[in-house]
């Protein structure tokens with residue numbers, strides 16, 4: 272059973288440099304607090320958001336993030352959509368593996384974020400860009 | 412044929428200047444302390460003369476023309492210095508708006524034919540509007556520079572190294588641990604280790620809002636660097652929600668000594684240094 276969630280509020284932010292990360296995270300946190308998300312889920316959401324926004328900066332030359340408050344049945348949550356027009360990811364399965372990195376890093380950002388969120392989808396096309404959408408439910 | 416306005420401005424240079432300064436002094440009453448009248452006159456004269464002297468038929472409709480380089484330079488340095496002196500955008504904007512007012516009012520005194528006056532006013536209006544746009548752009552840039560400088564300063568002052576005990580250093584980290592911040596933290600920590608001959612450093616992250624893979628990597632790097640110096644590093648202040656998140660993310664901090672609180676980190680440090688803290692026995 273998959274019902275599409277209803278969007279209650281939408282906000283977008285452009286992220287083009289390192290200094291945009293902290294204000295972006297604060298904005299996500301504000302929304303999470305507004306819907307009364309638990310501290311643990313807030314921390315998971317913000318940490319995952321931080322991973323994705325850093326990937327967008329490091330590999331995708333920056334992009335736009337959509338922050339939405341969504342509601343499905345009794346639960347409400349935060350949905351984030353990271354969209355960049357960077358080089359894209361040639362092999363998503365590989366990129367989703369723990370430890371895979373092309374940036375001499377830990378390779379935990381994508382798989383780790385998937386574990387931290389309730390919903391995670393990634394679409395990427397080489398030469399076109401990458402879009403990652405994640406949702407964290409208030410009580411998820 | 413020389414454009415009507417150019418001829419007028421060249422002839423009336425001094426009069427335009429007086430008019431402009433007069434308009435400015437009227438709305439600057441409140442701000443006498445920010446800039447002296449003498450400075451204002453020098454600044455205004457320099458800008459106005461650069462503008463009039465460079466104005467020609469070929470550039471009167473093009474604010475981007477190379478001929479206006481000196482005008483734009485003067486305007487930029489004025490708006491940057493005004494941004495830094497704490498002027499509001501309105502006050503900075505008024506500077507160029509009042510110039511426009513002085514120019515247009517001079518035209519209306521000199522040109523009798525309404526159609527010519529209208530056409531000339533439109534041209535001058537458009538040119539000056541382009542200048543004001545670039546003034547605002549530089550004004551904002553001036554403000555951003557202030558912000559960047561403050562960011563640097565905050566980074567510097569928010570990473571104090573505290574001598575907690577003989578041989579034990581503590582470094583409370585507050586805020587986000589990004590790459591430049593880590594650099595500062597690491598440098599001041601390593602330096603202090605050398606200077607004090609300390610063998611234990613406690614990095615307290617109670618004030619760090621989130622530990623993502625980048626922050627974790629920075630922490631791991633700092634710990635390794637400390638170990639290379641022959642000292643041991645303890646990370647304290649890991650809140651329960653952060654501990655859980657780090658585990659889900661898949662970060663392995665098992666090679667690092669971590670403690671929930673600074674107090675327990677200090678206790679561990681005492682044990683490592685073979686120190687014992689005892690309650691004083693009361694003699695009855």
Ligand SMILES: Nc1ncnc2c1ncn2[C@@H]1O[C@H](COP(=O)(O)OP(=O)(O)OP(=O)(O)O)[C@@H](O)[C@H]1O
Nearest residue numbers: 326330331366372373374376377378379380381624
């Ligand atoms: N937005 C993106 N555009 C292009 N490639 C990306 C993007 N995001 C991730 N990738 C690719 O996927 C790989 C894995 O990403 P992931 O975030 O899991 O690890 P990492 O960024 O390399 O390391 P870590 O996040 O642990 O610091 C990256 O190394 C990069 O090659």
Ligand SMILES: [Mg+2]
Nearest residue numbers: 322326380381
């Ligand atoms: Mg990453």
